[in-house]
Amino acid sequence: MATMTLQFDDLLARTRAHCREAAREASIPQDRADAAWLDIHRHGQQRPEPRPITRTVREGETIKFTMQLADGHETESVILPMQGRTGRPRTTLCLSSQVGCALGCGFCETAAMGLVRNLEPAEILDQWHAARFRLDAKITNIVFMGMGEPMENLDAVLAAIEVLTDRSGAGIPASRISVSTAGRIAGIDRYREFMSRDDFRQLRLAVSVNAPNEPIRRDLMPITRAEPLEELRQAMNRWLQCGGRTILVEYVLIPGVNDADDHPAMLAAWLDGMDCRVNVIPYNPRRDSPWPAPDEAQVEQFIARLRDSGCHVNRRRTMGRDVMAACGQLGRPDIRRRVPLRIPS
Numbered sequence: 001m002a003t004m005t006l007q008f009d010d011l012l013a014r015t016r017a018h019c020r021e022a023a024r025e026a027s028i029p030q031d032r033a034d035a036a037w038l039d040i041h042r043h044g045q046q047r048p049e050p051r052p053i054t055r056t057v058r059e060g061e062t063i064k065f066t067m068q069l070a071d072g073h074e075t076e077s078v079i080l081p082m083q084g085r086t087g088r089p090r091t092t093l094c095l096s097s098q099v100g101c102a103l104g105c106g107f108c109e110t111a112a113m114g115l116v117r118n119l120e121p122a123e124i125l126d127q128w129h130a131a132r133f134r135l136d137a138k139i140t141n142i143v144f145m146g147m148g149e150p151m152e153n154l155d156a157v158l159a160a161i162e163v164l165t166d167r168s169g170a171g172i173p174a175s176r177i178s179v180s181t182a183g184r185i186a187g188i189d190r191y192r193e194f195m196s197r198d199d200f201r202q203l204r205l206a207v208s209v210n211a212p213n214e215p216i217r218r219d220l221m222p223i224t225r226a227e228p229l230e231e232l233r234q235a236m237n238r239w240l241q242c243g244g245r246t247i248l249v250e251y252v253l254i255p256g257v258n259d260a261d262d263h264p265a266m267l268a269a270w271l272d273g274m275d276c277r278v279n280v281i282p283y284n285p286r287r288d289s290p291w292p293a294p295d296e297a298q299v300e301q302f303i304a305r306l307r308d309s310g311c312h313v314n315r316r317r318t319m320g321r322d323v324m325a326a327c328g329q330l331g332r333p334d335i336r337r338r339v340p341l342r343i344p345s
């Protein structure tokens with residue numbers, strides 16, 4: 001463990017128990033460290049020079065905010081008020097795990113940036129801290145679905161989850177935290193091992209599938225070339241066999257690409273009775289998109305066919321389209337530092 005100081009980042013990125021342990025090793029009085037930790041995690045104390053929130057864009061109750069990091073790069077996060085399935089209101093915070101992303105999904109605004117860099121745990125947690133204490137949002141749920149592929153920066157994401165679930169601080173139950181992946185199989189397996197620990201068994205996994213078959217997915221999501229659909233399905237089944245909760249299968253519906261009449265049945269056959277729920281997300285055209293958004297009739301018809309094929313289906317309400325805060329729309333077109341796509345052998 002790194003040497004403990006009472007600096008903001010050190011305290012923000014640790015659970016209370018880790019903070020106590022590190023304080024003991026650094027001969028810092030425990031009550032001093034404890035009080036400093038609580039000031040940040042419970043009472044919203046800010047860092048001496050708060051990271052500037054450079055943009056806040058609202059559409060209805062959806063808020064997209066951009067925060068500037070010490071090196072000038074930015075994170076983007078979205079606060080989404082929603083109603084849960086039981087009708088109870090909830091407020092979901094969508095977190096970024098990287099600046100940009102290397103995976104190059106064809107429907108995604110972030111992809112145009114390439115990967116700039118991974119975020120540190122404190123930079124992930126700062127997004128929660130800003131949403132909670134500077135924008136005064138009562139965050140009930142967390143999704144790692146913002147900029148970046150969380151499995152590419154999994155150490156930092158898991159460290160952030162440990163802090164977010166700490167009952168002395170944010171206290172967000174594991175059951176209300178989802179990590180979404182474009183299909184990094186090694187990452188899914190590591191996340192599964194983490195989930196197998198006491199306290200984390202209720203964590204959620206979301207997998208962005210987006211295609212009924214391998215050729216369409218390969219065109220939309222280059223990662224498919226390295227991580228074929230069949231291997232992805234096996235990783236998802238391992239998650240379920242180890243007691244993981246129902247998987248959320250995300251399907252961005254793009255007219256003329258993955259919405260043909262026979263695609264719902266093909267997707268259902270691929271899922272093969274897996275314990276999952278398909279979340280149909282009407283495509284939000286990114287800048288310079290070659291595809292339009294689907295119309296209401298196309299979405300409804302696709303969902304009806306999926307249900308007829310035996311799938312459990314949700315429809316994601318389209319929120320934030322006008323502020324480019326909807327799924328696959330985070331990222332700044334003016335930050336483009338492309339790095340080659342890294343596909344493991």
Ligand code: SF4
Pocket residue numbers: 101102103104105108109110111146147148149182328
């Ligand atoms: S959809 Fe996700 S994994 Fe794909 S490029 Fe965008 S941020 Fe990366």
